Structures are given as structure tokens and as C-alpha cells.
Amino acid sequence: MMGTTEILTAERILAATEEVLRRHGPAKATVVDVARALGVSHGSVYRHFRTKAALRAAVTKRWLDRTSEVLDGIAAQDRDPEARLRDWLAALFTAKRRKAGDDPELFATYMVLTGESGEVVGQHIAELTGQLTAIVRAGVDAGVFASADPAMSALALFHATDRFHDPCHAAAWEEPGVEDEFEAVVDLVLRGLRG
Known part of the structure; x- marks a missing residue:
């Protein structure tokens, strides 16, 4: 519960929302649950996030930004x-594998949320391909x-390595030999980039 002297911030709401999602899952988690976890009214949460969808999109962005920051x-x-x-x-593959393996329930929740948050996911992919472009x-x-077009080459790299970062392939990330497959693909794309 939130103490009387603690200020309700967007970051505190997002952290509480992540915990509520972990406990209840995306289908059952409500803004009222988040407010209860913080010891505030649901109206207080809505002052920071106008809708449940906006709150879920912000939590999804926060989750994706953790990977983007490391890669940046x-x-x-x-x-x-x-x-x-x-x-x-390698860092992208490791981050995605860790998210899937360390907390499978939360990863499943985020799979649902990313499906709802097309704009947030699109921004994340644009950020990652921007890093690759650099x-x-x-x-x-x-x-x-x-490369005559570094941005197009970066996008091609992103798609060529899709099996090692797109969450739809998460089940394959723990298969025997996946690291060798990853290294083979990286070697191949690097040879292609060298021209």
C-alpha cells in the first residue's frame, strides 16, 4: 500500500500494473486492481492514464524500452x-530469451499486450532498426x-534474424543447437554486408 507521503507517479503506476498483470493476467487485471495495489482510488490512476488501453500500452512500452536501452x-x-x-x-537474442525464460507468465501477458499495442510495437521496431542503421x-x-542504403540493409538484418528475437519463435529459443543456428545466421548476414 502507498503511504500518505508517497507521490503517485506514472512510474509507480506502471510498476504496480506490471505486478497486477503478473498476478492476474491480462484478461482479469483491472485498473481497480492497480489502484488497490497502490492504495489509491482508480480515479487517481486515470489522472495519469486516461484509459485502461493507455495504461496497458504504457506498460508494454516500458517493457520494450528495457531492451531498447541496452541495445542503444x-x-x-x-x-x-x-x-x-x-x-x-547477441544482446537482442539474449534479452528476448531472458524475458521468455525467466518469467513465462509475464512473457505470455506481454505477448497479449503487444498484440493490442501495434503502435507501441511499431515504434519499438523503428527504434531497433534505427540502431541497426547507425x-x-x-x-x-x-x-x-x-550498402547503398544502410536503412534498408538494417531492416533486412532485422528480418533475417527474426527467428532469434520475434516472440512468436520463443518456443524454439531453448531448443538444443539454437546458439549454433544463431551464430550461423549472424556469420551469414555479416558476410553479406561485407559485400
Whole structure:
């Protein structure tokens, strides 16, 4: 329960919403449940998030942003673009696998929420492909990669590695040999980028 001196912030609401979703699942979780967990009225929650859909979209964005932030740190590094690209793809795969494996109930919940939040997911994909574009452009500038259109190459990279980050493939992420398959795909796309 929230103490009388604690300020109700959007971040506190999102954290509580994540816990409510974990406990109740997306079908049963309500704004009233979130308010109850915070010790406030549901009207207080609605002052921060106008609708239940807006709250769910914000929770989904928060969840996706955790991955984006880690990857942005890799994309922004000033080092060999090929190593950076390899590390970025590995970090994306690791982050997605961790989310699926560490908390399968919450991952299932987010699968539902991402299905509802097309705009949020689209923004996430645009952010990730933007990071990839920066890496590919750095590789072109360094003479390591050959690409007439780094943005299109980045999008192709994203789609080519889909099996290792799209949640619809989560069941395959724990199969024996998946790491070897990942390395083979990364090697292949890097060879293609070298021209």
C-alpha cells in the first residue's frame, strides 16, 4: 500500500500494473486492481492514464524500452562496426530469451499486450532498426560494410534474424543447437554486408 507521503507517479503506476498483470493476467487485471495495489482510488490512476488501453500500452512500452536501452548502449559505442553488430544481435537474442525464460507468465501477458499495442510495437521496431542503421552506416563509413542504403540493409538484418528475437519463435529459443543456428545466421548476414 502507498503511504500518505508517497507521490503517485506514472512510474509507480506502471510498476504496480506490471505486478497486477503478473498476478492476474491480462484478461482479469483491472485498473481497480492497480489502484488497490497502490492504495489509491482508480480515479487517481486515470489522472495519469486516461484509459485502461493507455495504461496497458504504457506498460508494454516500458517493457520494450528495457531492451531498447541496452541495445542503444551497444549501438552508440565507438568501436569496430562488425563486432558492434554481432554484439547487438547477441544482446537482442539474449534479452528476448531472458524475458521468455525467466518469467513465462509475464512473457505470455506481454505477448497479449503487444498484440493490442501495434503502435507501441511499431515504434519499438523503428527504434531497433534505427540502431541497426547507425551500426551499418558506421560500417559503410569505415569501409567494412557495403550498402547503398544502410536503412534498408538494417531492416533486412532485422528480418533475417527474426527467428532469434520475434516472440512468436520463443518456443524454439531453448531448443538444443539454437546458439549454433544463431551464430550461423549472424556469420551469414555479416558476410553479406561485407559485400
